[in-house]
Amino acid sequence: MPTVEFTRNLARHVACPTEDVGGDTVGAALEAYFARHPAVRSYVLDEQGRVRHHVTVFVDGRQLRDRGRLDEAVGERSVVAVMQALSGG
Amino acid sequence: MTTIQVATRKGLFTVARGEGGRWAVAARAFVGDGVTAVLHDPRDGALYAGLGLGHWGVKLRRSRDNGATWVDLPAPAFPKPDDPSEETTADGKPWPWRVDQVWVLEAGHASEPGVLWCGTVGGGLFRSADHGESWSLVRGLWDHPSRRMWSGGGADRPAIHSICVHPEDGRDVVVGVSCGGAWRTRDGGETWTIASEGMRAEYLPESQAFDPVAQDPHRIAQCRANPERLWCQHHNGVFISDDRGGRWRELTEVPPAVFGFAVASHPHDPDVAWLVPAVKDEERVPVDGAVVVTRTSDGGKSYTVAREGLPQTNAYDIALRHALDVDAAGELLAFGSTTGGLWVSDDGGARWQAIDARLPPVYAVRVVG
Numbered sequence: 001m002p003t004v005e006f007t008r009n010l011a012r013h014v015a016c017p018t019e020d021v022g023g024d025t026v027g028a029a030l031e032a033y034f035a036r037h038p039a040v041r042s043y044v045l046d047e048q049g050r051v052r053h054h055v056t057v058f059v060d061g062r063q064l065r066d067r068g069r070l071d072e073a074v075g076e077r078s079v080v081a082v083m084q085a086l087s088g089g
Numbered sequence: 090m091t092t093i094q095v096a097t098r099k100g101l102f103t104v105a106r107g108e109g110g111r112w113a114v115a116a117r118a119f120v121g122d123g124v125t126a127v128l129h130d131p132r133d134g135a136l137y138a139g140l141g142l143g144h145w146g147v148k149l150r151r152s153r154d155n156g157a158t159w160v161d162l163p164a165p166a167f168p169k170p171d172d173p174s175e176e177t178t179a180d181g182k183p184w185p186w187r188v189d190q191v192w193v194l195e196a197g198h199a200s201e202p203g204v205l206w207c208g209t210v211g212g213g214l215f216r217s218a219d220h221g222e223s224w225s226l227v228r229g230l231w232d233h234p235s236r237r238m239w240s241g242g243g244a245d246r247p248a249i250h251s252i253c254v255h256p257e258d259g260r261d262v263v264v265g266v267s268c269g270g271a272w273r274t275r276d277g278g279e280t281w282t283i284a285s286e287g288m289r290a291e292y293l294p295e296s297q298a299f300d301p302v303a304q305d306p307h308r309i310a311q312c313r314a315n316p317e318r319l320w321c322q323h324h325n326g327v328f329i330s331d332d333r334g335g336r337w338r339e340l341t342e343v344p345p346a347v348f349g350f351a352v353a354s355h356p357h358d359p360d361v362a363w364l365v366p367a368v369k370d371e372e373r374v375p376v377d378g379a380v381v382v383t384r385t386s387d388g389g390k391s392y393t394v395a396r397e398g399l400p401q402t403n404a405y406d407i408a409l410r411h412a413l414d415v416d417a418a419g420e421l422l423a424f425g426s427t428t429g430g431l432w433v434s435d436d437g438g439a440r441w442q443a444i445d446a447r448l449p450p451v452y453a454v455r456v457v458g
Contacts, residue, residue, distance in 0.1 A: 013145060014161070039161060043145040047166035048173075048186055054144040088144040 002078040004033045006040075009084055016040050026059060027070030029080050044082055054088025057081070091416065091458040093423045094136070094156075095431060096124035099449035101138055103156060104423075104431065112433045112444045118156050126411070128194035129457040132202050137221060139164075139191025139207075147188050151221055164191065165207045165215035165224040179240065187211055189244070193411060195252040198259025206262065208249030212239060214264060216278060227278040230264070235283065235302050239269030242305045242324070250410055251309040255316050255333075263319065263334050265309035270301045271321070271334050284334025291325035292370075308410040309334075310354040310362070313417075318359035322352040322410070324370060329389050340389040345376040351413035351424065358419065360388040363438050365408035365424055373407055380404045382424070384438050398441035399432060406430045411453035425451025 005018040016037065023029035034041040046052050051067040058064065058081040059074055066072065074080060093104040093112070101124040103116040119140060126139035136156055140148040150159040167186040170176070176184040190210035197204025207215040207224065214227040230236065239247035244267075251265030260277040263284055270285030285301040293303055305324035311333075312318040321328040321337065326347045328337040341347065348369035355361035364383045368374050375381070379401040381394050400406070406426030413424040422438045425431045429448035432441040 010145065013142060013148075042148070042164070043142075046146060046187055048169060052144065052146055084144045 001076060002029045002074045002080055004029055004080045004082070006082045007084055010040075010043060010082070014039050014043055016043075024073060025070060026057065026064060026072045026074055026080055029074055029078075030070065054085045056083045056085045058083065091421060091456065093414075093431075093433065094127045094129060094453075094455040094457055095423075095425055095448065095451055096127040096138065096411075096453040096455075097425070097429070097449040097451050098123050100124060101127060101156070102446075102448060104433075104444060112442065114444070114446050114448075116156060118152075118159065119150075123452075125452055126191045126194050126207075127453055127455050128196065128205070129455055130196045130205070132196060132199055133220075135220065137162075137194050137205070139194060141190055147191055149191060149221060162221045163223060164188065165209060165213065165217075165226075167211070167213060167226060176237070178246070185211075185246075188213060189246070190248070192248055192250050193252055195254055198254055198256075201259050204259065206252045206254065208252055208264060210244050210246065210248040212236070212247040212249065212266070212269075214249050214252075214278070229274065229279045230272060230281045233272075233281055236269070238302045239266055240303075242267030251306065253309060253311040253316070253319065255311075256313050257316075261316075261333075263309065263311065265306040265321070267307065267324075268303060268305040270304040271306055271309060271319075273334050284330075285337065286335070287330075287337035287339075288321070288323060288328055289326065289339060307350045308352050310352050312354045312359040313356040315359040318354070320352045320354050320362045322349050322364055324348075327352070327364065327389070342392070343383060343385075343389075344392055344394055345381065345383075348373070349408070350410040351408045353413050353415045353422065355419040356415065356417055358386075361386050361419065361437075362389075363413065363415065363422060365413055367407055374405050375407070378403050378405065380406050380426070380430075380432075382422075382434075382438050382441070393439075395434075395439055395441065397439070398434075398443065400430070400443075404430075409452060412451050414454045414456045416456040416458075421456055423454050423456055425454045427451065 001020040006016040021032035095102040100120040101118045105115040107113040123141040128137040136152040149162045149164040193208040205217040215224045253263040255261035273284040288304040319330040327340045346366040380399040
């Protein structure tokens with residue numbers, strides 16, 4: 001099961017513990033996480049469902065390039081890390 | 090107890106009378122985070138704060154215990170458009186269907202206890218009927234054909250900064266848009282008509298100067314006792330209306346300058362208003378480095394300029410459009426500045442007292458109680 005984890009900076013605003021979730025794409029893993037923690041969604045995705053402009057997502061250490069479809073595959077032991085982009089200051 | 094809620098780039102500060110009656114910071118919330126709007130709902134005492142969390146987006150919080158604890162509410166958001174490519178920005182990029190900032194929050198009429206209005210950077214006007222638990226884009230204004238003529242004023246996209254709910258009729262609302270003029274609904278938001286005829290834009294070619302949809306009102310304030318009287322601090326002047334935006338006339342003699350962002354109307358006396366003027370748009374600093382508050386008591390025929398208690402040398406404080414407020418009696422005023430000053434007056438704006446704090450840049454001030 002892929003693991004979803006967050007920069008500790010986000011915990012200032014909303015509870016976002018690291019968790020193992022289901023899903024075989026980045027989008028499915030995030031959706032599985034948001035199903036358990038619905039308050040986290042609006043911090044990561046914008047109102048049109050895209051990854052926020054100044055949020056970066058890494059899958060096993062590689063930065064996600066597509067921010068809209070989120071259809072990149074993840075494996076059983078993948079780590080999806082949600083971080084702050086330095087472009088956001 | 091009267092308090093002053095001060096929304097800043099780095100937190101929300103509650104200012105109250107302390108020892109010896111001096112105003113001082115009494116409480117703080119969201120320290121480190123941008124607070125772009127604050128509302129105290131007089132109908133139930135709830136506090137609302139609009140946050141701009143940078144990376145994490147626009148958020149809305151509510152407190153029912155005077156700011157001690159806050160709950161996360163859904164922020165106003167655009168629905169998914171049927172065809173996202175159908176609308177583009179002025180430079181041809183796809184229109185970002187996104188709220189960039191909660192810019193102003195206002196309570197609805199007393200007969201509609203859950204109703205809130207929210208103006209946003211991004212151009213959407215939103216309405217909640219359930220104390221902010223859910224929000225709807227006000228389609229009557231968004232779908233108005235003239236809305237696409239709006240443009241950005243100080244931001245890439247247009248923004249709604251003023252929402253004047255009629256004190257007797259909650260369906261009658263006037264909003265101000267930078268840059269899109271003023272708009273009025275009388276049916277709770279279903280239909281809207283332009284309400285900025287008579288405003289003049291110096292920044293347009295002469296032939297376009299009186300186009301009501303191209304106006305940049307910086308702030309519109311209504312008199313609670315006589316809501317036909319509206320005041321507007323505009324990008325290049327001060328305007329007054331006697332018929333709730335049906336027609337505006339320009340007041341050209343405001344000392345020491347006609348530029349500024351903020352205006353406040355006396356709640357009872359429609360002829361009294363306050364402004365915080367500055368050198369016009371290309372400089373945006375106080376005239377001669379001296380912060381002043383200009384008051385008229387006769388509907389703009391004459392003015393007094395208050396300086397007592399305000400910095401008069403080397404002061405570069407600008408009061409942004411939501412950073413000036415007056416209490417329900419018309420006696421207590423407060424304003425904050427871009428350089429973190431906060432001043433309070435107990436005598437209708439004649440003399441001012443600085444609070445002993447160097448706050449973050451002040452976005453909005455609300456006198457509560």
